Amino acid sequence: MTELDAGRLAAVVSPLRRMLLGAARSREQLPEIPDAQIEVIRALPAGTVLAPSVLADRLGVQRSTVSNLLKSMERAGLVERRAAAGDGRGVEVEASARALDLFGRFDLAAAAVVTEAATALSDEDRAAIAAAIPALERLRDALG
Known part of the structure; x- marks a missing residue:
């Protein structure tokens, strides 16, 4: 059985992520969006409308944190908030068309950057990376 070198993996993943973010942003001339806001938008794919409390639960953060994030994101045009359907006291939030466009462009640019790199x-390295993707997805889910 192969031992997982967790420290080495963590030391590779963090800079790899930063490099990929920077290269994709540069390629598409995208604005820098804080990680916390990226998590909110990823939790609100097209057609998804959630109450801020549900969003906080999904992200595992305090409701006040989500409230503050949503305020700044609304000012930046990344989310839209409105009264909840059937409940004038509640609020619903969804990613704006601008946010969905930015993330679509980012995802395409990131894929192109990875493809080019x-x-x-070697063919063997590409095959090893492809074979590792399902395990990395499971690791991500286990961490989440």
């Missing part, structure tokens, strides 16, 4: 790798 992978051409410098």
Whole structure:
């Protein structure tokens, strides 16, 4: 059985993520969006409308944190808040068309950056990375 070198994996993932974010932003000339706001938008894919309390529960953060995030995101045009349907006291939130466009462009740019960088790798390295993706997805889910 192969031992997982958790420290080495963590030391690779963090800079890899930063490099990918920077390269994709640069490629598409995208604005820098804080990580916490990115998490909110990822939790609100197209067509998803949630109450802030539900969003807080899904993200595992305090409701006050989500409230503050939503205020700044609304000012930046990244989310839209409105009265909840059937309940004038409640609020619903969804990602704006602008946010969905930015994230669509980011995802395409990130995929292109990875594709281009992978051409410098051997066939064996590309195969190993492809084979690792399902395990990395499960690790992400276990961490979440």
